[in-house]
Amino acid sequence: MSHPTEQANPPAELPYAPPGFLRDAMRVARKDLLIEFRTRSAFIAAAVFALLSAAIFRFTWDPSAVSTLDLAPGVLWVIFAFSGILGLHRSFGIELADRALDALLASPMSRESVFAGKALANLAFIGCVQTLALPAVGLFFNLPSGKLWVGVAAASLLAAIGFVAIGTLFAAITANIRMAELMLPMLALPFFIPIIIPAAQATALLINGRPVSEAADYLKMLAGFDILFVTASTLVFPFTLEE
C-alpha cells in the first residue's frame, strides 16, 4: 500500500488559513454544483419542466384572442418561478441526507458564508435553466430578436438574485419538516410576487420594442428588492439552524 508520496508522519505543522467569506462561499458553491453535476436530476427536471410548459402554453393559446407579445412575458416568468423552485429543495436535501450539515457547521466557516455559497449555487442553477427557457419561449412564441434580449437577460439576473436569496432561506427552513416539498413553494411563492411583477412588466415593455430606459424603473425596483432581501435573508439564516 505504499504510495510514491506517502509520508511516514502526518504532514508537518499545517498552517490554517483564516476563514474568508468569499473563499468559503465559493468553496461551498463549487461543492454544491459538483454534486448537482454528478446527479443532474434536479437540473433535468427543471429544464424539462421549462420546455414542456412553454410548449403547453403555446398549444393552449388562441392567437386570435391574445397576441404573443401580451402572453409571452407571463409565460416566461411563470416558468421562471416554478422551474426555479425545483432546484431549491435539493440545496439542503444533500446536507441532511447523511447529516453533512453538522460537519459543515462544525467547521470554522461562518453560517453566512455557507448561506452565500448555497445561494450562489442556486443562482448558477437558475442561470442554466434560464439559458434554456428564454430561447425556448422566444422560439415558441415568435418573439422578436435583437438587443431587447440583453434587457430581458438583465431582468432575469436581477430577478434570480432575489429569488435565490429567498428560496435558499426557505429551503433551509423547510428542509427538515413534514411535507417539505409542498411547504417550500407554499411559503416562498408569495415572496416571489414582488419579483415576478416588475420583471414581467419590464419584459413586456422590452419585447414590445420600448427602449430600456422605460423598463429601467422596474429594473431599479428589482435591484432594491434584491438588496433588501439578500441582506435580510443572510441575517436571518443562522436562526434556521438549531443551536
Place this chain on the structure above:
Amino acid sequence: MAMASAPSAVRGGARDSRQASGGFDWFLIVAILGVVAVTVRVLLFTPMELRQGLAQKIFYLHVPAAILSLYFAVVPASIVSGLYLWLKDPRLDRIAESLAEVGVMFCTVVLCTGPFWGKPIWGTFWQWEARLTSTLFLWFVLIGYLVLRGAVDQPESRARLSAVVAVMAGFLVPFIHLTVYMFNTLHPMPVVLTPNPMEQNLSPEMRQSFLWSLLAFFVLYCALVRNRYAWATARDIQLLEDQA
C-alpha cells in the same frame, strides 16, 4: 359564546378560558356586544349612501377588517417574532401565533366582503385593485405561516422557524403594496367608484359610524387575540404536564 364563524381554536379557547378562570370571558362578551351595537347603528341609524345603496354598508366592516389585519396583525406579528428570535421568550411566540390566527380571520373577512361590495358597484366580483390584491397575498403569507407551524412538531423549532418566516413577511408587506400599486397604475381601472375610504363621500354621520365601527372591531380584535393567547398558554402548559 364565541362568534359562530370563529375558527375552532378560538371557540375552544373561550371554552378553555372559561374553564380556566371558572367564569366567562367578559372582555370577549363585551366586545361582541359592541360589534352588535355598531352593526345596529350602521344598518338602522346611519344614512344610506346615495350612489351605492345598501351595498355600501359593507364598507363599515370591510375597511376596519383590512386595517386591522394589516397593521394590527401582520406587522405586529413580524415585530414580535423578531423579538422572539432575540429574547427566546416562548410568550412572544404565543403572541405571534395568536396575532397570525386572528389576522387570518380578519383577512378572510376582507376577502369575502370585497366581492359582495364589489359586485353591485363594479359589476364584477373581483378587481385586481391595490388593496384587495395586497390583502390576498398577505392572506397567503399568513396561511403559509400557520401551515408551517402545523408541520413542525418540536415546539422550539416551530417557534424559531415560524418566527423567521414572520420576520421576512414584515419586510415583504411594503413591497407587495409597492408592486401592486405599480401594476395598477399601468392598468388603469375602469372609471367606476373605487372603494377607497379616503375617496368616499362620507357625511359626518357616516364618518362617525365608520370610526365607531373601527373602534368596535378593534376591541373585538384585542379580545380575540387575548382569548387565543390564553388558549395557547393553556395548551403549552398541558403539553409540559404531559411530558413530565
Place this chain on the structure above:
Amino acid sequence: MGRRVAGNRSGGYASPMLSEVALHAHELVRRFGGRTAVKNVSLALGAGECLALFGPNGAGKTTLLRMLGGQIKPNTGHVALHGHRLPGTAATRNLVGLISHHTMLYTALTALENVQFAAECHGMRNARAAAMFALERLGVSARADTAVRTLSRGLQQRVSIARALVHGPRLVLLDEPYTGLDETGARALTRALQELLGVGATLVLVTHHLSEGLALASRAAVMLEGQLVRVDEAPADGFDAGSYSALYRSLVVREVG
C-alpha cells in the same frame, strides 16, 4: 475494577492526572421544552485521555456530546476547550472533530473529494495531500476516487473518520462510531484513535460496544436520565470488560426497576 472517582447523582469530577486540562465542562444543563436532557454535568479531561460514555438510549449522551463540541449551547454552565470557551471562534472550531453513525458525507462525491472538502473547510493549505494521507491511515486510499454512494457501509464509515480527523483535531467526539464497522474497520478505527491519543488529543466516546469503548478509555462513565451517575478511572492494566459490564447492568437495572 478501577479507582472509583465519583458516584454522586450530581455528577462530580476529579482533576485529571495530567497537568493540563484540555476539556472542561462545568455544570451543564440543557432543556428541550419541558424536558431536561442534561442535568448538571461536569467533567474535566486532560490531553491524551479518553472518556468512554455509556448509558441507555435517551440518557442524554448525544446532547452532552453536542454541547462538548459547541454545536449547541447549554442553558446554563459552560464548556472550555484548551482554555477557550465554547462555542468559540473559528480557530476554536478547528480543534474539534466529529464522528457519528451518520457519515456526514456527500454520497455523490468521491471519498477523496469529501475528505479534501473537509480539509479545505478547516483552512488547510495542502488539503489534497492531507486528504490522501488521512484516507491512507484508515486504509481506504485505494477507493479515493470512488463515489461514496457505491462504497459499503463499513468503507463509508472509514471515509467519514478520515473526514473527521484530516485537520488534526485536539478533541474528537464520537457518537456510536463502531456502528456498521466490520472487524477490519473497527481495528483501523481503534488504531487511528490510539494514534490520536498518543499525540495528545482528547476523546469522548459514546458507544454501546462495551469492549471497544473500554479498550481505549482512561475513564469510563455511565449516564442515566441526564446525569453522570458513575465515573471510574481505568486501572493500570485497563478496564475489565466483564466486570464493568456487570456493573453497568446493575446501574441500569436499578434505575429502570
